[in-house]
Amino acid sequence: MEMLEQVTIRGDPRDIYRNLEDPACLEWVLNQPLTCEEITNRALIERYLAGLLGETEAEALESHYLFCGRCQDELRLAIAVRGALAEVEAVGSQPPPLEGVNAADERHAPAESVRVLPIRRQRVSRRAVVTAAAALAAVLAGLIVLRPSDVGRAPVHRAETPAAEAELTLQLPAGEVATVEEFRWSPAPGANLYKVTVYDEAGAVVLEVETLETHVAPPDTTVFAPGIRFLWQVAARVGWDRWVSSELAQFRISEP
Amino acid sequence: MGSTSDLESEELERLRAGLQMMALRALGDPEAAEEVAQETLTRVVRAVRAGRVKWGECLGGFVRGIARHVIADVFRARKRSTGLEAVAERANAAQPDDPLTILILAEEQQRVGRALSQLAEGDREILHLSFFAGLTPAEIAERLDEPVSRIRKRKSRALERLRRAFHGDAGAGHDPG
Structure with missing residues (x-):
């Protein structure tokens, strides 16, 4: 047994x-x-x-x-149980907010680096959506090369960790694909949590998921419609409130 | 089996509850979820009446398929009427992080919260890894460097206390040992 x-x-x-x-x-x-x-x-x-x-x-x-x-x-x-756990996380023992960090944004931040953040729907400000939409439209038009920090919904408090950022590269999906079985990227040194965000052409977030691994399958509730271009990005947490982000990559589901 | 007279109201209500959970998870909207459940039930009952399928547990895949079609119709209808402004407004709207919490009564949630706060920190961590990271007991055991049998036992004991609290057992949550 x-x-x-x-x-x-x-x-x-x-x-x-x-x-x-x-x-x-x-x-x-x-x-x-x-x-x-x-x-x-x-x-x-x-x-x-x-x-x-x-x-x-x-x-x-x-x-x-x-x-x-x-x-x-x-x-x-x-x-x-999930609701009660999230509540305990919110009011339980958490370190005081770091200087310059919005405490509300860190509501679910773990006290220990080994804890996993709850997957939750985050609210997006109108300004962030519009900014992301405009930026993504420019990228799609080939006008500019977008850095992660240009996107409205990137983590707000990020320290410079060039080595980890340089190694965090997106692998799959890329370009024209038949389906999206999973998202896969290279590990970032010292990362203890990854956040994957997928945007549609309008700049709206269609998927946001957190994982300990360097790959994650999209949930069955997320549908990537054929013919539409999507952009995705991974942010890696490399320390308490220290995040590095990949470049944006795009993919498109081929039409049948 | 197979005719509408065989459809026990209890079974139908159970199916309706399951459909609402499924649709609420997909759509995040209680009203839309109720509509999806009703429409799916109507189509299922019609199929049973027409003799196309037989009523019973083996219908799970069939019913789920219908529900997915109805949910997809709702998605399509929303997409037709949703612009960027609406996306921003919806994103800003006050809504709970998890739409499924609407299925839980405030009283039930409070009881579970109280029982949870009385659990040992280690047991809460196991539940957290299970319910938020989706780890199996074997994966949690590996992460915490403990025997899997101990993790299973601790998780099962903690969940039993929360289950009793959820169902209103006043003594739940107190650790006898």
């Missing part, structure tokens, strides 16, 4: 079978419904609410909980 617990399968274990040559076998594997126990063991509800499930897993979980009262209860409990 102890041996089994040492085995960790990341993501959807059914992905292992994706390359099966027998279509009937593949279909059978993919159609196996989830059980409540499996959902608990794989922390699917927690990852679902954190926006970290891929499309296949989210589909399986949603198909299950639509008819499962027990898992609906667990979902409601998980929502309450």
